[in-house]
Amino acid sequence: MPRFPRIEELASGLSVDEALAAFVDGCRRPGQETLFLPSSQMDPLLEELSGLLSSPISADQANALRGAVYKKHSLESVICWLNADEPITWPAFLELWREEEATEAR
Numbered sequence: 001m002p003r004f005p006r007i008e009e010l011a012s013g014l015s016v017d018e019a020l021a022a023f024v025d026g027c028r029r030p031g032q033e034t035l036f037l038p039s040s041q042m043d044p045l046l047e048e049l050s051g052l053l054s055s056p057i058s059a060d061q062a063n064a065l066r067g068a069v070y071k072k073h074s075l076e077s078v079i080c081w082l083n084a085d086e087p088i089t090w091p092a093f094l095e096l097w098r099e100e101e102a103t104e105a106r
Contacts, residue, residue, distance in 0.1 A: 007034075010066050012059035016050050019057045019065065023049070026069035035069050045075075052082035060090035073097070 005018050007026030014022070024046070027037045037045065053061055061082075068075040073094060081093040088096075 007066065007069055010069075011062050013056045014062070016053045016055045016057065019053060019062065020046050020049060023065050023069060026066070033070065035071055035075065048079065049082070052079070064090045064094075 004021035004025070005014060007022050007029075010019060010022040010026075024042065027035050027042065049065075057065075064073075064078045064081060067073050068078045077094065077097045080097070081088070081090060084093065
């Protein structure tokens with residue numbers, strides 16, 4: 001039986017299936033420090049992510065997914081980045097995202 005990676009092992013080089021298994025592991029942990037998604041939201045999300053991630057996943061993709069699980073940034077920002085028309089690094093996109101959020105909050 002194959003062993004799927006845990007959230008702590010989410011890193012570049014994993015296949016999409018391995019990366020999503022690690023993501024699910026993080027979202028299934030009890031407690032307030034990680035993102036929790038009910039099953040009704042998880043299945044459509046996994047389908048969407050599987051179509052957006054490269055295989056193997058990049059370091060930026062791993063960092064973005066891990067950060068969403070640990071609530072460092074929104075899952076919405078990760079999906080927007082993965083859907084971006086122009087290639088942009090995750091850190092550069094996140095900076096733009098946060099600037100836009102700050103502007104909207106004013």
